[in-house]
Amino acid sequence: MATTGKVLSEKFYTAMKKLEPRYPNKKALILPALHEAQKEHGWLSKETLEDVANYIGVHPAQIREVASFYTMYNLKPVGKMHLKICTNVACCLRGADELMEYAEKKLAIKCGETTPDGRFTLSEEECLGACTTAPAMMANDDYIENLDINSLSDFIEKNKGGQA
Amino acid sequence: MSVEANTPVTKLFEPHFWKDSNRKLEYYLDKMDGYKMAKKVLTEMTPDQVIDEVKKANLRGRGGAGFPMGMKWSFIPKVDKPKYLVINADESEPGTCKDRQIIRYTPHALIEGIIIGSHAIGCKHSYIYIRGEYAREAKLLQEAIDEAYAKGYLGQNILGTQNTLDITIHRGAGAYICGEETGLLNSLEGKRGEPRVKPPFPAVSGAFACPTAVNNVESVATVPFVMRMGGDNFAKLGKIDKSGGTRLISLSGHVNKPGVYEIGAGSMTLRQIIEDLGGGVWKGRKLKAVVPGGSSAPVLSADEIDVVYDVEPLQKVGTMMGSAAIMVCDDTTDMVKLLLRVTKFYAHESCGQCTPCREGCQWMESILHRIVHHPHDGKAKPSDIDMLTDIAGNIGGKTLCALGDAAAGPVISFIKKFRPEFEAYVRGDVKERVRHA
Ligand SMILES: Cc1cc2nc3c(=O)[nH]c(=O)nc-3n(C[C@H](O)[C@H](O)[C@H](O)COP(=O)(O)O)c2cc1C
Ligand code: SF4
Numbered sequence: 001m002a003t004t005g006k007v008l009s010e011k012f013y014t015a016m017k018k019l020e021p022r023y024p025n026k027k028a029l030i031l032p033a034l035h036e037a038q039k040e041h042g043w044l045s046k047e048t049l050e051d052v053a054n055y056i057g058v059h060p061a062q063i064r065e066v067a068s069f070y071t072m073y074n075l076k077p078v079g080k081m082h083l084k085i086c087t088n089v090a091c092c093l094r095g096a097d098e099l100m101e102y103a104e105k106k107l108a109i110k111c112g113e114t115t116p117d118g119r120f121t122l123s124e125e126e127c128l129g130a131c132t133t134a135p136a137m138m139a140n141d142d143y144i145e146n147l148d149i150n151s152l153s154d155f156i157e158k159n160k161g162g163q164a
Numbered sequence: 165m166s167v168e169a170n171t172p173v174t175k176l177f178e179p180h181f182w183k184d185s186n187r188k189l190e191y192y193l194d195k196m197d198g199y200k201m202a203k204k205v206l207t208e209m210t211p212d213q214v215i216d217e218v219k220k221a222n223l224r225g226r227g228g229a230g231f232p233m234g235m236k237w238s239f240i241p242k243v244d245k246p247k248y249l250v251i252n253a254d255e256s257e258p259g260t261c262k263d264r265q266i267i268r269y270t271p272h273a274l275i276e277g278i279i280i281g282s283h284a285i286g287c288k289h290s291y292i293y294i295r296g297e298y299a300r301e302a303k304l305l306q307e308a309i310d311e312a313y314a315k316g317y318l319g320q321n322i323l324g325t326q327n328t329l330d331i332t333i334h335r336g337a338g339a340y341i342c343g344e345e346t347g348l349l350n351s352l353e354g355k356r357g358e359p360r361v362k363p364p365f366p367a368v369s370g371a372f373a374c375p376t377a378v379n380n381v382e383s384v385a386t387v388p389f390v391m392r393m394g395g396d397n398f399a400k401l402g403k404i405d406k407s408g409g410t411r412l413i414s415l416s417g418h419v420n421k422p423g424v425y426e427i428g429a430g431s432m433t434l435r436q437i438i439e440d441l442g443g444g445v446w447k448g449r450k451l452k453a454v455v456p457g458g459s460s461a462p463v464l465s466a467d468e469i470d471v472v473y474d475v476e477p478l479q480k481v482g483t484m485m486g487s488a489a490i491m492v493c494d495d496t497t498d499m500v501k502l503l504l505r506v507t508k509f510y511a512h513e514s515c516g517q518c519t520p521c522r523e524g525c526q527w528m529e530s531i532l533h534r535i536v537h538h539p540h541d542g543k544a545k546p547s548d549i550d551m552l553t554d555i556a557g558n559i560g561g562k563t564l565c566a567l568g569d570a571a572a573g574p575v576i577s578f579i580k581k582f583r584p585e586f587e588a589y590v591r592g593d594v595k596e597r598v599r600h601a
Contacts, residue, residue: 022289022332024246024372030354035296035335056354069356069515070337072296088258089459090416090491092505126340126509127258127459128297131416131489132423141299 005051012036016055026056030066034073043074071126079114079121081159084138087124090131095148099135100124102149106156119160174401176389176410178426181269187304189311192272199272199317201391202279206325214284218387220395222408226262227252227343227380228458228486230407230475233387239367240285240375248376249278249287250352251384253294253301254336254343257458258509259489262412263381265424267294267301270385271308275331277384279317280391282329285377289330292381293348296337306333340513344565345378346370347515358515359565382412404430404474413473415442417492418449430474434464437473438492449494453582457486459506460570462577463499483577499582500589503574504532510571521568524559528552528575539592549586553579 005012015036016029023029033052038044044052044067046060053060067073085103087096104110107120114121130136133145137152144155180186180196192198205214219234240247251274255263266274278290294302309331312318320328339357341347346360349371370376386409390398399408407429416422420443427437434456438444445451451466456473462483464471471477478485493502511525531552535544552575560572579586588594 022330027354028352028372031335031337031351035337066354066356069358070296070339072338087505088509089455089502089505090259092502093417093491093493093497126512127256127260129255129261129264129295131259131261131491132414133261134416134422138297143297143300 005054007045007047008037008040008051008055012040012051013055027058030056030063031070034063034067034070038073042080043077077114077118080119082121082123082138082140083156084123084125084128086126086128086130086134086136086138088127090127091135094134096135099137099147099149099152102152103156106153120156174410174428175426176386177266177270177273177412178424181265181424183269186269187271187308189272189308189315192270192276196270196273197392198388199276199279199323201388202276202317203323205280205283205391206323206327209283211284211286214280214391217395218284218390221390221398222402222406223383223386223390223398224407224475225380226382226386226411226488228257228460230485233379233383236367236377236379237281237284239365240377241368242286243375246288246372246374247286248371248374249281249285249290249384250345250349250371250376250378251278251290251292251381252343252345252348252378253292253298253305253381254340254348255295255298255381256340256343257460257487257489258506259414259416259455259458259491260487261414261416262424262488264298264301265412266381266385267298267305271305272312273388274305274381274385275308275312275317277387278331279322279329280387281377281379281384283327285375287377288328289332291352291371292331292333293342293352294333294335295342296335299335302333302335309333339515340509341515341565341567344567347565348378349376356515358517359567361564386410402429402431402474404472404476406476407474411474411488413437413441414487414489415492416489417455418446418494418497419492420444420446427473430472430477432473434469434471434473434490437490438469442492445492445494447494449496451492452495452497453493453499455489455491455493455574457484458489459491459509460484460566460573461486462573463581465581483573499578499585500532500594501536503578504529504536506574506578507532507571510567514567514571518563518568520559521563521571524555524568525571527555528571531555535586535589539589539594544590546587546590548590549579549583 049063050060053063111124135147136145215237223233224230336342342351342357344359347357351357366376402408410426413425425441454464475485507529511529514521514525516522556572556575559568
């Protein structure tokens with residue numbers, strides 16, 4: 001009996017129903033719920049957080065408190081393609097800084113910003129756990145490893161026009 | 165990889181890496197004697213017998229602290245409450261990417277390890293806490309779990325016994341501190357991933373206030389091999405006291421062949437690992453420094469690497485093995501910038517609960533920042549160097565969790581071993597500026 005919220009679709013409630021029996025209480029579903037909710041619009045708006053809070057049965061402030069602790073929950077809109085370049089030690093040793101500079105130039109935005117057409121957001125990321133294939137970045141959910149300027153450039157070109 | 169094989173077994177995981185089809189259940193059953201041990205343990209062995217075998221194996225935790233597994237499991241009280249085996253797949257210590265290999269290529273070893281470990285501690289529902297960024301890995305792992313459910317290895321009456329066992333993957337969402345076991349448990353419970361005050365220890369009150377063992381992916385995935393070989397034989401794979409089996413090493417940075425390599429515990433020196441496995445320092449350059457156990461480990465200089473690569477020998481030279489992540493720096497590396505990068509990480513990841521860690525990490529970052537980025541306008545002062553050491557000294561040992569020590573160790577060791585580089589910066593002798601780091 002999935003109810004729908006203000007902004008979250010039935011899909012969210014159906015997915016959560018499936019997960020409920022796997023946890024001893026509903027609060028434990030907060031992280032999975034935020035992941036699921038973020039799938040719908042790519043970020044977590046105030047209304048989305050309210051729907052999640054209603055679903056869990058806690059105050060929205062409590063959901064925001066949790067969500068704001070984790071870097072993967074976007075509390076602001078992000079571009080269609082979110083590039084997160086790892087600049088931690090192992091990637092840094094193999095040229096991550098140059099990649100970041102290149103990406104900023106190529107996209108004409110600073111790290112932390114989104115292109116005016118909403119296509120790309122560029123972020124700096126802490127260690128992605130891809131250190132033996134450094135430098136690495138994430139493009140939405142995918143990892144791209146053993147990066148160099150050429151492959152980064154190709155990737156951006158490929159995702160510029162069509163479907164991100 | 166059966167015990168009967170004529171060639172002596174020296175590597176457990178590595179031979180199975182790199183081929184996608186190896187992650188399938190059929191491969192695990194056919195080529196790795198999969199799930200036989202789970203069946204044997206459930207039908208023929210008591211929990212205490214399992215724990216004894218793991219103790220004999222000298223299997224130490226692979227997550228960072230090197231704590232003996234058998235001992236950890238024996239701490240779980242036999243009370244009438246749910247008990248949890250929680251798998252730490254957060255893999256967030258910078259430099260580390262070994263658990264990812266296990267999840268990608270031998271996920272069933274992890275699942276079988278969970279079945280065996282759950283029997284040992286009386287767990288009926290195990291959670292795998294996987295870092296949020298490993299979305300692809302979470303999917304692969306779920307596929308393997310689904311295969312195991314379909315075969316009746318998980319669920320009710322598993323492997324034809326009376327036992328029940330469920331496994332649920334819980335995805336993190338980007339926070340290094342959730343690798344710390346009590347931060348992880350809070351995150352599992354739907355809270356901010358802030359480490360807890362101990363005691364109570366997780367063995368007494370962990371996930372959902374119930375007895376809990378938190379173990380690293382590699383630790384648990386190794387358990388089926390222990391049972392196959394027998395604890396004594398497994399222990400002999402290690403070439404040093406107290407460390408049995410093999411270790412997966414993540415070798416990165418300035419080497420010719422970065423990669424995840426498997427060695428018998430204590431069977432090689434750091435130099436041998438860098439030269440024989442990593443093919444030496446890249447571009448024909450010389451070695452300058454090695455961070456030997458994830459970025460939290462105090463740095464070693466080039467003349468300190470003839471040390472056996474295992475827990476105690478590294479402790480003796482003032483550093484640690486941690487998660488067995490080795491990062492190699494060639495002689496062009498700017499150690500001051502590198503330390504800034506390391507410190508920035510801890511400042512960013514401090515959960516903020518303890519004042520020395522929260523404030524200290526911020527201060528160290530901002531001082532290092534002015535040393536690197538403002539060496540010419542009088543903002544950085546020679547006294548900054550000692551101030552850094554001072555601040556670091558006031559963090560170590562004064563915080564709730566080990567992140568504080570992890571942040572302090574690099575600062576103290578980098579300055580101690582590469583002080584002239586810091587001095588050159590504050591004198592204004594360093595010209596080049598790079599935006600990051
Ligand atoms: C700041 C911090 C980060 C940690 N990150 C991880 C991690 O990513 N993966 C992990 O297995 N252990 C990590 N640990 C160690 C865990 O707290 C815990 O000791 C480990 O999961 C126990 O498993 P083991 O005994 O099998 O090694 C971390 C510890 C600290 C203090
Ligand atoms: S030491 Fe740092 S990360 Fe650990 S609990 Fe204290 S403030 Fe949080």
